[in-house]
Amino acid sequence: MKYIFVTGGVVSSLGKGLTAAALGALLELRGLKVRIQKFDPYLNVDPGTMSPFQHGEVYVLEDGAETDLDLGHYERFTSGKLSRLNSMSSGQIYESVIQKERRGAYLGNTVQVIPHVTNEIKERIYQSGKDVDVLITEIGGTTGDIEGLPFVEALRQFALEVGRNDCIFIHVTLVPFLQAAGELKTKPTQQSVAKLREIGIQPHIIACRCEHPLDADLRAKISLFCNVPVKAVVQAADVSSIYELPLALQKEGLDDLVIDLFGLGKTHPRAEKNIWHEIVRRIKNPANEVTIGVVGKYIELQDAYKSVYESITHGGIANNCKVNIVRIDAEDLEKKEGLRRLKNLDGILVPGGFGDRGTEGKIAAARYARENKIPYYGLCLGLQIAVIEFARNVLRLKDANSVEFDPETARPVINMMEEQKKITDKGATMRLGSYECAITPGTLAAKAYKQLNIRERHRHRFEVNNAYVGQLQRGGMLVSGINPRRNLVEIVEIKDHPWFLAVQFHPEFQSKPNHPHPLFAAFIGAAVRHAKGAKPSKKAARRRK
Numbered sequence: 001m002k003y004i005f006v007t008g009g010v011v012s013s014l015g016k017g018l019t020a021a022a023l024g025a026l027l028e029l030r031g032l033k034v035r036i037q038k039f040d041p042y043l044n045v046d047p048g049t050m051s052p053f054q055h056g057e058v059y060v061l062e063d064g065a066e067t068d069l070d071l072g073h074y075e076r077f078t079s080g081k082l083s084r085l086n087s088m089s090s091g092q093i094y095e096s097v098i099q100k101e102r103r104g105a106y107l108g109n110t111v112q113v114i115p116h117v118t119n120e121i122k123e124r125i126y127q128s129g130k131d132v133d134v135l136i137t138e139i140g141g142t143t144g145d146i147e148g149l150p151f152v153e154a155l156r157q158f159a160l161e162v163g164r165n166d167c168i169f170i171h172v173t174l175v176p177f178l179q180a181a182g183e184l185k186t187k188p189t190q191q192s193v194a195k196l197r198e199i200g201i202q203p204h205i206i207a208c209r210c211e212h213p214l215d216a217d218l219r220a221k222i223s224l225f226c227n228v229p230v231k232a233v234v235q236a237a238d239v240s241s242i243y244e245l246p247l248a249l250q251k252e253g254l255d256d257l258v259i260d261l262f263g264l265g266k267t268h269p270r271a272e273k274n275i276w277h278e279i280v281r282r283i284k285n286p287a288n289e290v291t292i293g294v295v296g297k298y299i300e301l302q303d304a305y306k307s308v309y310e311s312i313t314h315g316g317i318a319n320n321c322k323v324n325i326v327r328i329d330a331e332d333l334e335k336k337e338g339l340r341r342l343k344n345l346d347g348i349l350v351p352g353g354f355g356d357r358g359t360e361g362k363i364a365a366a367r368y369a370r371e372n373k374i375p376y377y378g379l380c381l382g383l384q385i386a387v388i389e390f391a392r393n394v395l396r397l398k399d400a401n402s403v404e405f406d407p408e409t410a411r412p413v414i415n416m417m418e419e420q421k422k423i424t425d426k427g428a429t430m431r432l433g434s435y436e437c438a439i440t441p442g443t444l445a446a447k448a449y450k451q452l453n454i455r456e457r458h459r460h461r462f463e464v465n466n467a468y469v470g471q472l473q474r475g476g477m478l479v480s481g482i483n484p485r486r487n488l489v490e491i492v493e494i495k496d497h498p499w500f501l502a503v504q505f506h507p508e509f510q511s512k513p514n515h516p517h518p519l520f521a522a523f524i525g526a527a528v529r530h531a532k533g534a535k536p537s538k539k540a541a542r543r544r545k
C-alpha cells in the first residue's frame with residue numbers, strides 16, 4: 001500500500017485537485033488501483049451548506065455525500081467510484097472527536113489536537129485506502145494556514161508510522177511571472193517549501209504551476225533551495241484543455257518519478273497506449289461546432305457549474321464536435337429584450353439551483369426553447385422549470401409554480417417531497433445520492449441510455465406533484481422515467497419537439513471524457529442536428545429574399 005500526499009503552496013486555486021487527478025490517471029494506466037481523496041481544513045462538516053460564491057459546485061457521490069468539486073475531477077480522471085470516506089473536513093474530524101469525548105471514549109484524558117485530532121485524521125487515511133494500491137490525498141488550502149496545521153502534522157506522523165518509502169509528498173506551488181522584471185520568480189516556492197520543512201515534511205516532488213516554461217536554470221535553483229533532485233522539479237504549465245494534463249505531466253516524467261520512488265518500475269512499466277491522446281485528439285480535431293447556452297445565476301463563477309461544463313465537453317467528444325458554451329444570466333432573460341441572447345443557440349441547458357432568484361428568466365428560456373424547437377436539457381431545477389413553464393403556457397395554469405418559490409401557490413406543480421416536510425436541519429438532509437430510475441421504452445431517454453433501468457445521483461427537496469401528472473401528459477408532456485419504488489417523476493420530455501428532455505437528477509456527476517454521459521451525448525447530438533438544420537434554412541431564407 002502506497003500513499004501520495006499533495007499539498008499546495010503560495011496561493012489557492014493552483015489546480016492541486018487536477019494535478020492529483022491527472023497523476024491518478026497516469027498511475028491507473030500503469031495498472032495500479034488508485035483512489036484519490038480530499039481533506040478540507042474548514043470547519044463545515046461538508047460543503048453542502050455553502051454558497052456557490054464561497055465554494056463553487058457541490059459534487060454528489062453515489063452514496064449521497066456532498067463533497068468538494070475536486071472529487072468530480074478525481075472521478076472524471078480515474079475509474080474508481082468514491083465514497084463519503086474520501087471527502088473529509090476539519091468539521092467532521094472535530095465532530096467525531098467531540099462525540100467520542102462525550103461518550104467517555106478518552107477515559108478521562110485531556111483531549112488535544114495532538115494526539116486526538118491527528119489520530120482521528122490518520123485513522124481516516126488508513127480506512128479510506130484499504131482496498132487500493134495507491135491512495136492519493138489532497139490537502140485543501142495553502143501550506144502555512146493555521147487551520148491546515150493539524151492535517152500536515154498528521155501527515156508527518158503518518159509517514160513516520162508507515163515508513164517514508166511508502167509515502168510521497170508532492171508540493172504544488174506557484175512560480176509567478178513578474179511582468180516588470182520579465183522573469184519567473186522562485187522565492188515564493190522556496191518559502192512555502194521552507195514552511196513545510198518547519199513542520200518536518202520534506203517534499204519529494206515540487207510541481208510548479210507557471211505561465212511560462214521553466215528553464216534548466218530555474219529548475220536547478222528550485223532543486224537547490226528546496227532540497228529535491230532536479231528531475232523532481234516538475235513543470236505544471238497551463239494547458240488549453242484540462243484533459244491534456246495527464247499527457248503534459250507524463251512528458252515531465254511525473255509518473256516515472258513516483259513509480260521509481262515507490263520502487264515499482266519493474267512491475268508497473270509505462271503503458272504503450274495512453275487513452276488521453278485519443279481524448280485530446282478528439283477535442284482538438286472536431287468535425288462540427290455548436291453553441292450551447294447555459295442559463296444560470298452563477299454564470300460569472302468559473303466553478304459553480306463545473307461538472308455541467310465538463311459534461312458538455314464530453315458530449316462534444318462523443319459527437320466529434322466543438323462546443324462553445326455561452327453563459328447566460330437568468331435574470332437578464334426576465335426583460336423581453338434579454339431573450340435576444342437565446343437567438344443563435346443550438347441548445348439551451350438549465351442546470352440545478354436553489355431559491356427563486358432568476359427562476360422567471362429560466363422559465364422564459366424553457367419557453368423559448370419549446371416554442372422555437374431548440375434542443376432543451378434541464379437538470380434538476382431545470383426539470384422543475386420546464387414543468388412550471390409547460391403548466392403555465394400549454395396547460396394554461398397561469399399561476400403554476402414551485403412551492404420553493406411561492407409557498408402559497410394555488411397550483412403547486414412542483415411540491416416538497418413528503419419526507420422533507422418534517423426536516424428542519426439544512427446539512428445533508430436532501431434526497432441525496434444514487435437512486436434507480438425506470439425508463440419508458442420508445443422515448444428519447446430510452447434511445448439515449450439504450451437500457452431501461454438506470455441509476456443516477458440526486459440532490460433535491462422538491463419534486464413534480466403527481467396530482468398534475470395526468471394533466472401534463474394529456475397536454476403533451478411525457479414522463480419518460482420514474483423512480484419505481486416511490487413513483488417519483490425522474491425524466492420528462494415534450495412529444496412534439498425535436499429534443500426536449502429534463503431530469504430530476506444530476507447526470508453531470510457520472511460523465512467522463514472517455515465515457516460521455518448518454519444524455520449529454522444525445523443533447524449535443526441534437527444540437528448538431530439543430531445547427532445543421534438551421535444553416536441551410538437560413539441560406540434558403542436569404543435566397544427567398
Ligand code: GLN
Pocket residue numbers: 351352353354355379380381382404459460461462463
Ligand atoms: N431547488 C430544487 C430542489 O431542491 C432543485 C435542486 C437542484 O437543482 N439541485 O428540489
